Amino acid sequence: MRCPTNVDRLKFSLVIFAIAITAIYPGRAAAFCGFYVGKADASLHNHSSKVVIVRHDEKTVLSIMSDYQGDLSQFAMVVPVPVVLTREQIHIGDVEVFKHLDAYSAPRLVEYDDPSPCPMMFPRAEAGAGAAMPFGAQSSVSSSAKALGVEIKARFTVGEYDIVILSASQSDGLETWLVENGYRIPKGAAAALEPYIRDGMKFFVAKVNLKAQTKLGLNYLRPIQFAFESSKFMLPIRLGMLNASGPQELTVYTLTENGRVETTNYRTVRMPTGISIPNYVRDDFDNVYSAIFTHQAKINDMNAVFTEYTWNMGWCDPCAAPPLSRDELRELGVFWLGDPNPTQPFGAPPAFGYSQMAPTQVILTRLHLRYSPATFPEDLMFQETNDAQNFQTRYVLHRAWSGSPEVCPAATTYLHDLDQRRAKRAQNLADLTGWDLNEIMRRAGLNPSLKPRPWWQGLWN
């Protein structure tokens, strides 16, 4: 064997580097992702979807909700699914359970009273609550004659939805079929459908049955759930950008038995948590959190998936909402719970004495991402890890101690340092959101010239 010379090494490095560079600079292909195919010119912007994935072994229950707020007759949902689904594998979910799951796992604010700086007084803590997020809806498609390799595998009505399960042998045929049936498909639809067809996937197409909808007396669309078995633990997101007018927002809640879920083909990053921020955020937390998320997505190159919450469904601390009950978990598709009987193999006693509590062997992971074709070219691939450590996104407010400086000598120091601590919290918020520090200082009622004191100041006196 010949030892490589320096020249060899340099050559090799350059060749490899060249491969890397060529591989790294993509042509920015236009594409789309998501779940909806619109009909006509309705406002079909699909900004935010919520998906619940319940998975154990290879059994999966997928539930989809979106924030579609337009004309129900103008909308359709197309989802690639790995197998032909039968009527029994489809269920219409309860919106309230989804809202509960969302509220339970939402990023939260907690507020603590500063302890008295004087001895013999004990701190008292209390928790605030996170806010629930809005929910959305979906909608409509029809069928026509079999053409161009499109086969209607099944057709049924479930709740307010008319559902068709299609298989297709070519993407042009599927696109034509959808167009002939009155669906306005954005340009490039065939190209986006093609990989799914090649992969042998089927298509779940749902539209709203207006009569059924009227009969049910609902003015929103309920989540659609499918149960199937597949070795692929993934979520197709590419069709979702069909009608997207900008980056899409997606929250994925996974319910698994052993550990948290993460993406294997994108970086999964924990949201910054446990950080003290100014008290004025209390009344504006939704906007502030939205700004924090936007900034964090940006500094992570817009291609990271954020973990907002991972918790054993048996409890919470602090609770933004009580944990889901066993019935609610079953409604979401958690199938391994069996009977509500304490002799369950995984029926460890519930923590904190909630009545009708969930068993402890359900781990909820809440993942949040903002995606566009350029930043998320591939569908999301997941894995369940063995990491069952709890995590929550939580920001902290501090209510100042309001005693008098005369109570004890330490009280004087405490009050003296108060503004410094407030300035630090303002700086924290600026770091989290990318907002202007002076503006935060102003809103927090602090003098913008106040800067956090250097660490050594006051070290010796």
Added chain:
Amino acid sequence: MVLLGSIIAAGAWRYDVGVGLTQIALTVASAILAQLFFDRLAGQRSRSIRSPLVTSLSISILLRATSLWMYPAVAVAAIGSKYIIRVRGKHLFNPSCFGVIFALSLFPGVWVSPGQWGAGVAIAGWIVAAGAIVTARAASADISASFVVLYSAGLTARVLWYGQRWAVLIHQMSNGALLLFAFFMLSDPKTIPDSRRGRTVHAAAVAAIALILQFWLYANNALLWALFLAAPAVTIWNARWPAPQFTWNSEGENECAVQQM
């Protein structure tokens, strides 16, 4: 070595990979101690600590565990495999690969996070460049290069077959875990075939198994399992195409030292 260390540092601080200093220290220390122990047991003169250092750093980078004690346990298993699982006087498995597979199969609370390295332009270019230099020095650059070429050919064929966008290929190729595997793990000079032809065949086998596991069987950690599964065949390639065997040089000055079989 320095580069491997830098990757850990960059990973821990810039990319929040979850690598802790205590964990690294525990893994490294136990790997080195295990090596000294097994050397003494086998009646051998203690050799360079470079090999256990590479092994333990690789384990630190790849493996995630809920409990710290798993790292030293895995490190000891990895080093032990070099002394226990031997064919024709040569250890069969890449120790870090064996360690990780061993842990995934037997320990609760461990996992590998392949996505944690992200797909950033900087990290890909950086790891590749760094890896290229390291492997070129270790005289096993050709296996990394063959693997990257063959594996990317497989990915390209897949993108063409599915009619996917090229961005998908770019995304898959710029995965830090893939590059780390190709340039720091697969290239371990002690467990790859001695001849250049053997190495190419081995690279092809690993690439093929990895592609099948990942895209056909949808298995997690396909690269690691592919290397693990392809390892036994290395003895066949070595028997068929004999060549001088690599050895870690204890003085550590000439990494290119070879020893006649």
